Amino acid sequence: MSSATQWATTTFGDAAERLAETIPACLGEAHARARHAHEGVHTQTLEAYGHGLHAAQYEALAAGLAPFDGATFRRLQGRTVMIIGGKAIYPIRYAKKDVPVTEARLRKAVGFRADLIRRHGPEPMQQAFDFGLDELDEEHVHPDLALLSPDIRLIIVAYACSMERGVMRIEWGSAELRQEDRYLIWHHHEPLHPPATPRAA
DSSP: OOOOOHHHHHHHGGGHHHHHHHHHHHHHHHHHHHHHHHHHHTOSSSHHHHHHHHHHHHHHHHHHHTTSTTOEEEEETTEEEEEETTEEEEEEEEESSOOOGGGOBOSOSSSHHHHHHHHHSOOOSOGGGOTTGGGOOGGGSOGGGGGSOTTOEEEEEEEEEETTTEEEEEEEEEEEEOTTTOBEEEEEEEEEOOOOOOOOO
16 A cells, blocks of 8 residues: 555655655765765865755755656756656755754745746745735746746755754655745645664764
């Protein structure tokens, strides 16, 4: 019997259960690669880990999701974003400690991520407060968004992760971006089981 939720099955069909297992494993691999990068350069700051995780999350997901039936990809901002069944799967590390996904927010209200969520996320629940968002000048929208078909929907994979503790929390779902404070307003989100914490090297 499938352990996939109703939302996941509605969103991804027969691929839902396998996606729910594969995505956490990919993020666990990305964390391990980033940790090794930090250990390799021996810096006192976590720059190597942070930059490494940002790059590795896309690469690990691309490798893990490529075998799925009908999987395609787009190169957006120099990163490979996987598309399964018309849904773009986009990772965001929202915290370095184990806090609820409802605390997820973007660093900026403009730029690629913000435009991606506005264009391919759910219809805003707070339209009355999003003055002017529907009238954004096309010249100011990130040009890479032209590479995505307008009917592709965005599924955000939001996760909390640190070098010391690994991936602590993962949730996936759909969210809009609240312009005034950059918080993600979730229309639906549900947990995925984090991967086992890798042993220290």
